[in-house]
Amino acid sequence: MIFLMISFFSFILLSKSFSLMALPIRKSVIAITCFDVSPVKETRSLKAENVREREEISSLLDLPEFVLECILERLSPTGLFTMAGVCTSLQEKCTSDHLWERHMKQKWGRLIGDAAYSEWQWHIASRKRSTLSKGTKRKTWFGNVSSLWPVLWNKSKLGTGSETRSSVREDSVMAWYLALEGGTFWFPAQVYNRENGTIGFMLSCYDAELSYDSSTDTFKASYSPHGRRTIEDGIEWDRLRAPAVDNPAHVVHVSDCLDDLKPGDHIEIQWRRTKEFPYGWWYGVVGHMQSCSGNKTHCQCHKSDTVMLEFKQYTAGSQWRQMTINRKTHSEVGNRAAGFYGGIRKLYNEEEISVWKRHWQFKVVE
Numbered sequence: 201m202i203f204l205m206i207s208f209f210s211f212i213l214l215s216k217s218f219s220l221m222a223l224p225i226r227k228s229v230i231a232i233t234c235f236d237v238s239p240v241k242e243t244r245s246l247k248a249e250n251v252r253e254r255e256e257i258s259s260l261l262d263l264p265e266f267v268l269e270c271i272l273e274r275l276s277p278t279g280l281f282t283m284a285g286v287c288t289s290l291q292e293k294c295t296s297d298h299l300w301e302r303h304m305k306q307k308w309g310r311l312i313g314d315a316a317y318s319e320w321q322w323h324i325a326s327r328k329r330s331t332l333s334k335g336t337k338r339k340t341w342f343g344n345v346s347s348l349w350p351v352l353w354n355k356s357k358l359g360t361g362s363e364t365r366s367s368v369r370e371d372s373v374m375a376w377y378l379a380l381e382g383g384t385f386w387f388p389a390q391v392y393n394r395e396n397g398t399i400g401f402m403l404s405c406y407d408a409e410l411s412y413d414s415s416t417d418t419f420k421a422s423y424s425p426h427g428r429r430t431i432e433d434g435i436e437w438d439r440l441r442a443p444a445v446d447n448p449a450h451v452v453h454v455s456d457c458l459d460d461l462k463p464g465d466h467i468e469i470q471w472r473r474t475k476e477f478p479y480g481w482w483y484g485v486v487g488h489m490q491s492c493s494g495n496k497t498h499c500q501c502h503k504s505d506t507v508m509l510e511f512k513q514y515t516a517g518s519q520w521r522q523m524t525i526n527r528k529t530h531s532e533v534g535n536r537a538a539g540f541y542g543g544i545r546k547l548y549n550e551e552e553i554s555v556w557k558r559h560w561q562f563k564v565v566e
């Protein structure tokens with residue numbers, strides 16, 4: 201019988217229409233609100249024993265805890281959000297961190313790094329300080345989360361009716377998920393080929409503050425105010441990454457790979473126009489010294505203190521095509537004409553390298 205109950209509720213809660221269509225949502229919510237588990241006519245084939253058992257379990261909340269957990273774990277964010285509006289008990293269960301952590305990891309895990317998490321913690325703390333400084337009683341709950349998740353709210357077509365008003369603890373995973381999903385929280389990440397692939401930024405990756413637009417499934421980026429203030433929108437997921445290293449954009453990254461660099465290696469190096477600007481990360485490869493023929497048998501480049509870096513997105517002869525660094529002393533090198541080169545990361549991960557290659561638009565820059 202328990203199996204039948206699981207199947208039944210799974211059908212109700214996991215049906216496609218639950219998350220996508222307005223009418224079935226209402227029916228589902230109403231059915232659960234009324235604790236009515238009998239939308240299907242009883243058939244005479246049911247044994248009396250089963251009927252008695254069914255009568256005993258008359259509420260969703262009467263299900264064994266692990267059964268209810270199994271159901272809730274299979275709900276989409278929309279389903280959890282909607283279910284949280286049914287009653288106080290379900291609100292408590294559906295806003296649990298462990299249920300939202302899975303959704304958080306699934307949708308945002310690749311993009312949300314330590315920097316974004318720290319920013320969110322700071323955001324929560326500043327809200328608490330702001331509330332305390334005003335001498336008002338700190339709210340434990342955000343209140344109506346529709347303001348945090350307007351698109352979902354519209355999609356669900358539940359309007360602003362009181363039956364679905366819900367609230368969420370401000371330091372919960374759900375609140376963080378909703379803030380990201382609703383685009384109300386701008387978080388730090390990096391954008392490949394910034395400004396819609398502007399040629400001057402090809403094969404670079406810049407720090408930006410990002411806001412998600414769930415109606416288009418794209419992002420808006422705001423680049424550093426210390427450089428040229430720029431907003432770009434319509435950025436798709438594959439042009440974004442969490443910062444590869446925990447390094448502020450104005451600070452030289454400490455290179456820990458210099459002794460390991462050899463021709464053919466793939467690297468990222470920091471570069472900035474002036475010392476007032478933030479660094480971006482630029483993709484390149486380690487090349488051979490001019491004195492080397494490139495013949496592997498005779499190549500001694502990996503033993504030289506000087507390392508040749510090549511940026512093949514630029515034409516041969518371009519001032520940006522090649523530069524050298526000293527592997528023993530390298531920190532930041534450059535000048536106002538050529539810009540300033542900072543720390544280097546050697547790319548060991550094939551996936552990281554393939555992502556850079558995907559962003560190479562096969563245009564060579566003058």
Ligand SMILES: [Zn+2]
Nearest residue numbers: 488492499501
């Ligand atoms: Zn060589």
